């Protein structure tokens with residue numbers, strides 16, 4: 001028996017979450033081995049406008065009791081981005097030690113992606129999500145003068161790099177990926193990136209069955225475009241992973257079909273699964289948001305909880321509806337969010 005906390009959030013987050021939950025209900029009805037219950041939390045920008053906070057003070061204590069979190073999207077033109085990010089998403093990521101950000105980059109047949117190549121793109125990006133370039137350390141001197149100078153520190157710890165690497169190699173082995181590629185820039189960033197290289201290489205020596213390569217980030221971005229079919233697991237620091245992730249999702253079809261996971265590998269706190277896209281205020285309320293990224297995030301959640309077969313069934317169903325042309329306008333179709341959601345639901349029964 002598993003319990004999931006569901007936070008639909010704002011804008012299209014709420015619309016696509018509805019489809020994910022209807023699908024989950026359908027799966028639980030069809031497959032009695034799946035014993036999942038969920039509870040919905042209305043924490044959002046709307047909640048903030050009413051209560052002055054994105055979630056209650058004891059929000060993390062509440063969430064802690066769940067096995068996983070399914071998240072929609074957060075963001076509202078009436079609330080500063082800093083508030084929604086720093087009062088809700090970051091406390092969850094940090095408080096629950098979700099130091100891995102995970103993104104599958106998989107080309108689904110039938111999507112008119114910008115790379116017109118006839119090859120199988122199927123890899124994952126594993127991004128170190130807790131330290132690295134995104135630190136609060138640094139400072140600014142002589143502000144407002146022509147001598148103004150700013151310093152931003154990158155923080156890498158042996159332990160942090162080692163844990164992220166271990167996750168990447170373990171994942172590669174468990175999913176039969178033959179290669180781990182580490183993104184580096186140790187030819188120019190001499191301190192932190194050398195530590196990164198050393199620790200990743202040291203972990204790699206425990207995985208002789210998996211080919212390991214270290215590639216400079218500038219070259220790597222080019223290879224993502226030139227030969228994306230060659231990657232298996234790509235391991236990157238916080239900043240490099242952030243950039244690679246957006247590049248990765250854009251080569252296989254964009255935000256509407258890009259899921260992600262923030263993982264706590266030790267399992268002492270819940271992991272969180274969410275689409276890469278935000279609340280998209282420009283199309284919110286129109287019923288045309290693509291629900292695939294959210295539904296695929298649900299599949300990642302189920303896989304994480306050990307329900308591999310239903311997760312596979314969801315992915316096959318997504319693949320099927322895309323090939324049938326049942327898609328929203330962002331993928332060139334004319335279907336609504338609900339039509340795509342229903343088509344996936346109808347299909348999943350025959351895949352379970």
Ligand code: ATP
Nearest residue numbers: 074075255256277278279280281282283289290330
């Ligand atoms: P936020 O501030 O919450 O991040 P945003 O304005 O940055 O919102 P995103 O959701 O990040 O918007 O996405 C950028 C654009 O991509 C949107 O404005 C929208 O047009 C498109 N988009 C994003 N997600 C989807 C989706 N699921 N279906 C269709 N279009 C989408």
Ligand code: MG
Nearest residue numbers: 277278279280
């Ligand atoms: Mg955005």
